[in-house]
Amino acid sequence: MGIEDAGPGTVRPGGRTARVRASVLRAAGDALAEHGFAHLDLVDVARRAEVGKTTVYRRWGTVTGLVADLLLEMAEESLPRTETGSLLGDLKANARLVQRTLADPRQGALFKAVLAAATGEEKTAEALHRFYDTRVKEWAPCVQQAVDRGEIPQGTDAHEVIRAVSAPLYYRLLTSADRLDEAAADRAAEAAVAAARAGAYLRGDDGHA
């Protein structure tokens, strides 16, 4: 049995199976960025990755399974949060990371492709939601730290603040031809901080009166 036929449970980080996964997911990302989900094809991905198509079919099964694993890897590989000592500094770092990712031609096209795929595929939507949950949880502690420093009110919903930073950048990407620049990133962070200070993200009904 060749290495490419290794089943689940045989993955060693840095081993051949991990390298096969990295190659296939890289190829899947390239194909998605170039042609979108509708044209994603396991045989094409195998060819791009220089991996046997049997391996790809055995390990990922379907294009949906492949995209779900790609989103899992994107969450695993996403950068840890930056700590700057202030909420505005932390959220600007987060906003600029999102902005650079979405403004990058390959990454921007890849995110558009998986967002589009998730609108029509429940399994892809679930994998996409897990990706964003992971990202939000990675950055949420900076909001609690700001509460502890007295920058923003007790009871602020940290997840809502982190989502508020990304939302205008994704909205701009999907609904306009406007360039996603650093000014847009900084404005997203500034708006989230101002709204958090004013209590717009307090948990519970009392916060939304």
Next chain:
Amino acid sequence: MGIEDAGPGTVRPGGRTARVRASVLRAAGDALAEHGFAHLDLVDVARRAEVGKTTVYRRWGTVTGLVADLLLEMAEESLPRTETGSLLGDLKANARLVQRTLADPRQGALFKAVLAAATGEEKTAEALHRFYDTRVKEWAPCVQQAVDRGEIPQGTDAHEVIRAVSAPLYYRLLTSADRLDEAAADRAAEAAVAAARAGAYLRGDDGHA
């Protein structure tokens, strides 16, 4: 020549040609909401609309042309803004309109379908951008009125404020399984007002220092 063969320039509002357009666009919206852009088919749309397929091909040509016309009609038909006398009241009215639209099963699925289509089709993206431009321009005057009343600073970018209200609702729709409820709409409006008051949406580089 039958009414269905009427060419461009013959449209009378309320006339048969207008009714054919309304039927075909309604059918196109239903098909998009049910099956997404990838499965949109002019013959199926003609059958659903009970209109000859020749008419549909002559008038709209391609699925892309049909979706562009649907987005044009959605902009034409979208509700005028509400005036409540305060920026928070106006933006809550706007946010609840967006929230109700996206939370509606047919409309939510339709918006997801056109957003997804726009990620892969330049003509659809342009039509989508025009739709959002129209919506933003419809609501922007309420921000200038708030400037005139002294609620928010001179130099506030009205379009950015209106976009800030929609952004978290679209972000929630596309990246999470969380329900789009009125609390989410109100929070989006409250956050936009707080950020606008704090000067986060001032035009020009000075506003983003």
